[in-house]
Amino acid sequence: MCGIVGYIGKKNCVPILINGLKRLEYRGYDSAGIGIINNGNSKIVKNKGKVSVLEENVNNLQLTANIGIGHTRWATHGIPNEINAHPHSNESGSLFIIHNGIIENYRTIKTDLQNLGYKFTSDTDSEVLVHLIDYFINKGYDLCKAVQFALNEVVGTYGIAVIYNNEPDKLIAARKGSPLVVGLGENENFIASDVSALLSYTKQIVYLDDGELAVITKDGFTVKTISDKEIQKEVHEISISLEEIDKSGYPHFMLKEIMEQPDSVWNSMRGRLLHEEGTAKLGGISEVMDRLVNSNRIILSACGTSWHAGLVGEYMIENLTQIPTEVEYASEFRYRNPIISKDDTVILISQSGETADTLAALREAKNRGALVLGICNVVGSTIARESEAGVYIHAGPEIGVASTKAFTSQLVVLALITLLVARKKNLSAAEGRVIVEALQDLPEKVYQCLKLNETIEQIANEFKDASNFLYLGRGYNFPVALEGALKLKEISYIHAEGYPAAEMKHGPIALIDENLPVVFIAPKDSTYEKVVSNIEEVKARGGRLIAIASENDNDIDELVDYSIKIPDTVEMLRPILTSIPLQLLAYHIAVKKGLNVDQPRNLAKSVTVE
Ligand code: AGP
Secondary structure, X not given: OOEEEEEEEOOOHHHHHHHHHHHHHHHOOOEEEEEEEEOOEEEEEEEEOOHHHHHHHHHHHOOOOOEEEEEEEOOOOOOOOOOOOOOEEXXXXXXXXXXXXXXXXXXXXHHHHHHOOOOOOOOOOOXXXXXXXXXXXXXXXXXXXXXXXXXXXXXXOEEEEEEEOOOOOOEEEEEEEOOOEEEEOOOEEEEEOOXXXXXXXXXXXXXXXXXXXXXXXXXXXXXXXXXXOEEOOOOEEOOXXXXXXXXXXXXXXXXXXXXXXXXXXXXXXXXXXXXXXXXXXXXXXXXXXXXXXXXXXXXEEEOHHHHHHHHHHHXXXXXXXXXXXXXXXXXXXXXXXXXXXXXXXXXXXXXXXXXXXXXXXXXXXXXXXXXXXXXXXXXXXXXXXXXXXEEEOOOOXXXXXXXXXXXXXXXXXXXXXXXXXXXXXXXXXXXHHHHHHHHHHHHHHHHHHHOOHXXXXXXXXXXXXXXXXXXXXXXXXXXXXXXXXXXXXXXHOOEEEEEEHHHHHHXXXXXXXXXXXXXXXXXOOOOXXXXXHHHHHHHXXXXXXXXXXXXXXXXXXXXXXXXXXXXXXXXXXXXXXXXXXXXXXXXXXXXXXXXXXXXXXXXXXXXXXX
């Protein structure tokens, strides 16, 4: 998703903008630019490609200014090139805007403005905003009013920052559907699309909500609605440290985050285990426990990896609480006219807490009266704030586009919620204590899985040139198969499919030949014997076999080409362990292919557009 950063204050904004954009690179982008105002002179520098190219261009120009905005663009309308990069300016070059989101009615606005004589240079939807604001300024309105009037004309989503030559003492920011935070400093203030861009400068943050506009000066800020109603906002102190968003010596954020999982898994359960009572303690949902426990139905809704976590959660919740549970792609759920009542609970799962489809699903469920809970990683994110209640996963900042530690922490939190509800229904204290003990032992077992890193790297060597992969599993292992396939395809660009192992004979078995690597998630569980039969079916057809197996399984070795043995745990927690070798397999294959593991092509860390 696009990255936004802005500064107004006593320092030279140029290095601050560049450093901020570097912190936002992980979000995925294809072009970058900055716009500054200095003593009535304004300047835009922008380019296709990386922030490093922009930095070189900017350094050659030796620019200085006390107010400026910067943007990394993830193209939605208009190819990645210099003209389509942001900032966009009005014709006189006195007004600059950067935008994250989609202006759905941009064609209508563009035609109206062209009929008024406005000339467009780019193919983007965003450019209409700068000319629309210019139009209202020419009507005699000041910058703030002009932005408010312009945004009233807009249908769609936006996170914008605007600066104007004739009002160089203020920076305007506004949001609807694309996150924005205001950072507060001493004689300086900031704006950004997420806090990581500001961490070097301030930890005092104000989160803007949809429909809000901030007027930011070097001495302070005011927040209004776009209908000009002033709003008091709370200032938050954020706890993330800089080292948490650095690579700390790892070659990639993704590897760092995979290796952090003993800690991140522990942090997701820290202070939440009640050993004696055999249950969990989750303050974030304590107020709504009665409604949750007595839900007619639970719907888990999410996208991508978070949706896979939901599929595991479905098995957990139904097995232990007997509450009927469904999992829905958020993008489908929001348009499907779902049958939801006030007796249902809808749980949104989102690492970023900003995914547009998941946020829309939340609002749809809320509108229909369901109890709406959020399971998020980013504190203060929109989904977290708009949920009635929820549980943070506390995995720490996840910078790599491919989600790893957030996935395993989502599973921990789903297990905690399941345990808490089940113990209020028919799970005994003794049964609960078994799960609590298994959770307590999990970080060490995660660490044991990570010790397989070198073995898995060697296996990756054998398969880095494959053009297709099949991942198969049954029961709890089926969502892990889907997740393993997604990890591989999103960072190595190798086509990979996840399937229920039993489904193979209904079609995919036609794919099996000596060129097709087939990964079985085959721990010794209730479906193991059936999965062994599937392994033999693949072996009989010459498929290349990799198995994620239990460390005490000595039979599987003669069946497969490579067996990756992992420690065991209770059935509902096994996906946390079986997914880790698949994360490492995908990582090493992508690295051996020389690909950009942290910022895969076409992908964004948080998809804040539909
Ligand atoms: C996972 O590796 C992908 N980056 C992607 O599928 C991601 O899980 C999805 O976009 C949902 O993101 P969220 O958890 O932040 O809502």
